Amino acid sequence: MIEVRQVSKTFNGQQVLFDINHSFEEGKVNLIIGQSGQGKSVLAKCIVGLYEPDAGQVLFDQRNFTDMERNERSQIRQEIGMLFQGAALFDSMTVEQNIMFPLQMFTKKTRAEIQARTDFCLDRVNLAGRNKLMPSECSGGMQKRVGIARAIAMNPRYLFCDEPNSGLDPKTSIVIDKLIRDITQEYKITTVVITHDMNSVMEIGDRIIFIHQGKKWWEGDRHSIITANNPEIESFVYASSFMKEIRTQLQKK
Amino acid sequence: MNLLKQFGRYILMLSVVFSRPNRWHIFWKQTITEIEHIGINSLPIVALMSTFMGAVIALQTASSMESPLLPDYTVGFITQSSTILEFSPTILSLILAGKVGSNVASEIGTMRVTEQIDALEIMGVNSLNYLVLPKITAALVFFPVLVVFSMALSMFGGWLALLVSDLTTTEIYILGIRSFFNPFHITYALTKTLVFGFLIVSVASFHGYYVKGGSLDVGKASTQAVVNSSVAILIANFILTQLMLLS
Numbered sequence: 001m002i003e004v005r006q007v008s009k010t011f012n013g014q015q016v017l018f019d020i021n022h023s024f025e026e027g028k029v030n031l032i033i034g035q036s037g038q039g040k041s042v043l044a045k046c047i048v049g050l051y052e053p054d055a056g057q058v059l060f061d062q063r064n065f066t067d068m069e070r071n072e073r074s075q076i077r078q079e080i081g082m083l084f085q086g087a088a089l090f091d092s093m094t095v096e097q098n099i100m101f102p103l104q105m106f107t108k109k110t111r112a113e114i115q116a117r118t119d120f121c122l123d124r125v126n127l128a129g130r131n132k133l134m135p136s137e138c139s140g141g142m143q144k145r146v147g148i149a150r151a152i153a154m155n156p157r158y159l160f161c162d163e164p165n166s167g168l169d170p171k172t173s174i175v176i177d178k179l180i181r182d183i184t185q186e187y188k189i190t191t192v193v194i195t196h197d198m199n200s201v202m203e204i205g206d207r208i209i210f211i212h213q214g215k216k217w218w219e220g221d222r223h224s225i226i227t228a229n230n231p232e233i234e235s236f237v238y239a240s241s242f243m244k245e246i247r248t249q250l251q252k253k
Numbered sequence: 254m255n256l257l258k259q260f261g262r263y264i265l266m267l268s269v270v271f272s273r274p275n276r277w278h279i280f281w282k283q284t285i286t287e288i289e290h291i292g293i294n295s296l297p298i299v300a301l302m303s304t305f306m307g308a309v310i311a312l313q314t315a316s317s318m319e320s321p322l323l324p325d326y327t328v329g330f331i332t333q334s335s336t337i338l339e340f341s342p343t344i345l346s347l348i349l350a351g352k353v354g355s356n357v358a359s360e361i362g363t364m365r366v367t368e369q370i371d372a373l374e375i376m377g378v379n380s381l382n383y384l385v386l387p388k389i390t391a392a393l394v395f396f397p398v399l400v401v402f403s404m405a406l407s408m409f410g411g412w413l414a415l416l417v418s419d420l421t422t423t424e425i426y427i428l429g430i431r432s433f434f435n436p437f438h439i440t441y442a443l444t445k446t447l448v449f450g451f452l453i454v455s456v457a458s459f460h461g462y463y464v465k466g467g468s469l470d471v472g473k474a475s476t477q478a479v480v481n482s483s484v485a486i487l488i489a490n491f492i493l494t495q496l497m498l499l500s
């Protein structure tokens with residue numbers, strides 16, 4: 001469980017996050033949704049410490065991350081896996097080396113154990129045998145999957161995914177979403193996914209918070225979001241005419 | 254004020270860079286790769302530049318030697334001393350500031366804007382230490398090699414030019430090169446080289462690491478890196494010359 005307590009963040013006099021409070025639950029896919037530029041990525045980066053919050057605290061299973069020194073943080077970070085919006089694979093390394101990297105850096109595993117773990121992770125994201133490809137030779141969807149494989153290499157307790165299906169076709173998106181959900185349930189990790197894709201929301205949204213203008217505007221799950229009585233949520237959920245049409249049809253009944 | 258702030262940030266960066274690597278074998282592997290990137294790949298340009306530089310110094314000296322009071326071997330001597338004292342360490346470093354500095358800044362800058370640095374940090378890696386320390390080490394190890402190589406080639410270039418233009422004989426040129434040779438000048442030149450190599454790589458890393466925005470900003474940062482490391486070299490050159498040759 002990750003607890004966020006009264007986190008605020010300001011950039012150059014412009015406040016981006018206002019007093020965010022939330023608990024992200026273990027074994028669940030916790031979604032952060034909202035329109036672009038509302039502060040979702042900043043919130044995620046404040047949680048993992050890529051940005052320092054101006055106020056507030058973040059606790060990873062009761063451990064106060066915010067007050068820690070660099071070395072102590074490094075310990076917790078080895079329990080965090082993160083999939084970045086652009087996958088952020090190390091482009092000078094092969095697919096395999098990307099996944100091996102954290103294992104070589106932080107574990108005392110032998111070469112053979114590292115190879116086995118790498119192959120396992122690649123297999124887990126359906127990329128078995130693609131070990132020697134360079135990131136530049138992979139499609140967007142493959143890069144995301146390698147990103148996931150790298151994120152889970154160290155058996156993380158916490159998994160963060162920033163817009164895992166941006167730039168992907170709907171079918172590949174669903175594959176990625178399912179992968180994230182399965183991994184979360186299988187290993188009982190605390191997963192936080194940022195998205196603005198309603199498909200993902202309906203597919204994997206166990207717990208959802210809606211961020212608007214830097215505030216936690218609403219929280220619920222994939223069932224309650226459909227009927228949420230809130231104009232900003234409605235305009236988010238029913239942004240597409242497809243969804244609007246469905247709602248009108250439902251309301252007629 | 255802004256300059257002071259930047260400088261403070263630069264010093265802070267260095268204090269993070271110089272920490273113990275998490276895994277020595279990864280550090281050494283990176284360092285070898287960087288020696289190849291930063292050092293070996295610079296050999297062609299260093300060779301080309303040094304040969305022509307030596308040739309031109311020798312020709313210019315020969316052309317201005319009208320006084321019969323100057324001994325014949327002056328050409329060799331001047332080529333030797335100006336190469337060792339100034340041309341090889343300083344001009345070479347300025348050229349490398351352009352080549353290596355822009356490479357390093359754009360490499361690290363690209364890693365920043367594509368979130369690869371964030372990915373390192375998230376894993377718990379000290380990204381500055383991991384990325385920058387091998388580059389600095391490689392520069393400290395290999396820049397002296399480049400400079401000695403450059404010195405030798407400059408003198409060779411000078412000899413070739415004089416011979417082709419029929420301005421002196423090999424014996425006299427070599428006599429000139431060997432006259433008044435001061436070993437301390439080599440120490441001075443190599444000290445300068447180490448300082449310049451450090452400045453080039455650390456300043457370029459600084460500009461790359463703290464870049465904000467997209468690929469356009471990476472381009473700007475790498476230009477800034479070249480300009481600032483060149484200025485740093487010029488200032489350091491002045492200070493080191495004061496300290497080492499005149500006191």
Ligand SMILES: Nc1ncnc2c1ncn2[C@@H]1O[C@H](COP(=O)(O)OP(=O)(O)O)[C@@H](O)[C@H]1O
Binds near residue numbers: 012042
């Ligand atoms: N490093 C930064 N410096 C200044 N402003 C930033 C920075 N990162 C994000 N912002 C601003 O914070 C706001 C929220 O950004 P972000 O969290 O990336 O939005 P999103 O919800 O689309 O992920 C935006 O207005 C953005 O311009």
Ligand SMILES: [Mg+2]
Binds near residue numbers: 040041042162
């Ligand atoms: Mg974002």
